[in-house]
Amino acid sequence: MSQTLPDLVGLRPPVGKRSGRREQILNVFLRQEGHLGADELVELVRREDQGISRATVYRALQWMVEAGIARKVDLGEGRFRFEHSYRHPRHFHLICKSCNRSSEFLSPDIEALVEEVASARSFSARQSVLQIYGTCAECRTGRQATPDEGATDLLFARDALRIAIATEQSGLEFYSRAAQAARNPRGRRCFQRLAGEERVHLGELEARYRKLLAGDPQLEARPTFLFFKGAANGLFAAGADQIGRGVSDLEALMTAIRCERASHRFFKRYGARFEDSEGKQIFLEFAEAERAHLERLVREYRLLSKRPARQRARRARGPSASA
């Protein structure tokens, strides 16, 4: 919010030249939130400095887009709008035709499907734009609601934590059940340890969530920003059902590995999208925690499965060891 430019411009090497005017325009632009029309920016800049021409602002915007500081978005009106990319990742839009306001959301699920379609058509996608036009709740009911604009990074952090918590919860559930159902004492101990760790980690995450909410009491009530189906019930939900249906410890371990891996991947890949922000940090830390678990699980799996189905490739290098 109160961040000054250097960091920002550092996103990509500024292609054009720095100059007083540009910095001035950039400064005004960055102070704004939401989607700004070019002319609105001219208006705002002129409020501070009368002598700036429209063309200069247009040129500055052009430069900002090239430099990756701003994104040009078309919200279906006749003109373009601009939003800055700082702490504001690519997202999709819900656009109300009645009040002309727009709100944003993220959906890894949709992104994944888009990627699939593109790759099926061997199309190399650089950017995708999804706009949902319609009428927002406020316009239909007449009630006023929280202004949705801005604070995207906080919403992201909140939803990241929620997903992480849901994942931990389902993981805890999974490991607890697995420990109970375990046949092998070694397996039982392993699952118990994992469950214990999940419990601790869960506590930490919940504390962090409470702390985040304490900073902004309205935060909890804000609508979902990050939609991710896979995490609605935690990434282990699917696996947890399996336990108690007579699967072996080894199978349970395998399921756990799959779940942890999926979780690790998701958090790592998605965390990378954001510029520096709390949400990104949460995502990446969580990814790291999952990776640690994953490693432990894989080690455990190897130990538990006394004779691997096939010799591991690394051992099959030379024919020295006989079968």
Next chain:
Amino acid sequence: MSQTLPDLVGLRPPVGKRSGRREQILNVFLRQEGHLGADELVELVRREDQGISRATVYRALQWMVEAGIARKVDLGEGRFRFEHSYRHPRHFHLICKSCNRSSEFLSPDIEALVEEVASARSFSARQSVLQIYGTCAECRTGRQATPDEGATDLLFARDALRIAIATEQSGLEFYSRAAQAARNPRGRRCFQRLAGEERVHLGELEARYRKLLAGDPQLEARPTFLFFKGAANGLFAAGADQIGRGVSDLEALMTAIRCERASHRFFKRYGARFEDSEGKQIFLEFAEAERAHLERLVREYRLLSKRPARQRARRARGPSASA
């Protein structure tokens, strides 16, 4: 293609007046395929009739959009383009920034996610636009490929049939396995009968598919138009794994019911989107077939479960029958 207007205009009561000029413009417009710029249409119309002014064409287009004959699309250039809705349902776009061509696709999966997001935000969505910008395969490899434009309804029919066939195949697999694994002779007979029906139906669908391809030899090679994950392996794929894992006949029946119902819903809902076309017909016929199966399954389920878990509501109307 060679369809004349009456049907088309009938889509919605034509709001404005019919007039020589408009019909002329409309005619030219409908003969085109793909996305037409307003000025391009002016150009085309003037080739037939010199004396038509730009304003008239613009007004005609406006009217067509209002009448539901045309859709105004923004492909991210500075101007709008128009496409006619006849045999051309709402779809998404892949837009090549290099050759400026765009190709279309459908994705019920994405649509479903969009609906979920909208409803989570209590946003009533009227229309959603998804554009994927990037570079197409032809531009990257230099090779020329099948022109993708047009013939959307044939592609839709082709993909509808593919999905239907995959569904039938997985259904056949499911019922065959279930019949083998059945414990109850009545259950076995039921599953066998269903498997038999699926086989017949599958044959019909495959014949229809071959017939469709015969009409246009290039059709098979064209890229996927309708992306639907649920059907990649047939809608029964998930259920089929279950069989042989010691589930009861009743559980298998329940799974079958779920699968058939999902399939029925999908085909019915999605079929409804299209204007009259072969694809729509395939979808709706298939939905009907699934409905018939579904009814049979439900009847069978009731018979097989001799004592329902709870008394059915319809019987619990009066307190005459004692527990």
Next chain:
DNA sequence: CTAGGTGCAAATAATTTGCAGAGGC
């Protein structure tokens, strides 16, 4: 005869460009 469609030319609206001058390194 009259509502609405049509042509022409002018208006609009967002954005870009040519050119002369100003400013930072």
Next chain:
DNA sequence: GCCTCTGCAAATTATTTGCACCTAG
């Protein structure tokens, strides 16, 4: 001093509008 930014005004592009006229019902 050079190169690029800047301001101003004019150009451009896509689309709309005012107005007089025409045409179908």
